[in-house]
Amino acid sequence: MDRNLQQRFWEIDFLRGIAIIMMVLYHLLYNLHYFAHYNVNVYSGFWMYFARTTATTFIFLVGVSLSVSFSRTKKIYKDRNKLFMKYFRRGLKVFSWGLIITLVTRIFLGKAFVIFGILHLIGISIILAYPFLKLRYWNLLIGVLCIFLGAYLKSRRFQLVDLSFFSGIKVFCFLGKHSLLIYLLHQPVIIAVLFLLGIANMNLF
Template sequence: MKKSSIERFWEIDFLRGIAIIMMVLYHLLYNLHYFAHYNINVYSGFWMYFARATATIFIFLVGVSISISFSRTKNISSDTKEARLFLKYLRRGLKVFSWGLIITLVTWVFLREGFVIFGILHLIGISIILAYPFLKLRYWNLLIGLFCLFLGAYLKGFVFNFYWLSWLGFRPAQFYSVDYFPLLPWFGLVLIGIFFGNLLYPDYSRKFQLANFSSFSVIKIFCFLGKHSLFIYLIHQPLIIALLYFFGMAKINLF
């Protein structure tokens, strides 16, 4: 029997909501360091690992969500054509990637040095498109994902004299960007997310027992944030910077 309505798994939204709070906190500290010149070490130590943990949750959940979305589409309509399915992910990926391009333009105008060439939205957008052929591989995604992580870690030990493959993970010498998430290793984390999505939510159903805490007020707040993660991601940085300006804590030379 096919499900006729869209069911959301509250725990996915909840985890994404936690990642949103972590992201906003880190970017607040980063902006205090970058724009207000507070002595906060955001590039190493605890806060660096905090930022990496935040990104890891986000990107892992991208893979989980893609697998759940694919299962849902198949569950609702088993006769959906492959071309139509691919177009769905192509449109979704291009939408997210387009927002990444807008961030590239905005950061180039306002920052110049360190502007975003291939940030997390670029990664997520391309990953949504690239992930489609992997959705049916199921358990192979774990091995391929781990290989991508290994290859990305290996490439990190080298620098190159060209820029055109920086999006893939070939980091140029003297390269600096305030937001850099190349496909290697990060696409590997998406594939691992797809693996766990297939393992834990096969056929658009939860394979494990979990009490429903979604009616609790605090949980609802986190789930709400998780459902609107893209919107929050897009507005939180301009909002934080505007508040720093308003309170006289930051000065930015635009030109």
């Protein structure tokens, strides 16, 4: 499916939007368990796999987005140094937000703070992935099967129906487009609401 250099893939935004909702739901339950002592097991069973599926979806979409971005950006930046700096700055920005989350959770959660979360992982991965982006099939021997599958899907003959004009789809796409902002804000908002409603007790004083 041909796209111009500026057009977003609604499919990616849509899937990322679903992952955002899954993340918010899990963190709501986690906050109820942690701050309000609700009897819900978020560390094992269904909700553990739910959280892992959510994180895996985010990481998978980061890889897809990075590959799409690189294939487009290399047509604009002919200088390899500029191309590298673009992804270095992007990765550093995401990793820096991860460090802020580490600092904030260290202040409010004590020993339960986030040491190395998904933003740390994504930020570092964006930086480290750059040298491998242009290697394509020779990247990792262990990933040969996945690479061949990706090559097949890239040259697929079928057309995916464009559903981006449906209002329901647009909601998920909107969330997907603003995933970083929502990721940074949703936890403070959920905790603040639970605290104001008297459901959660943060024991800050």
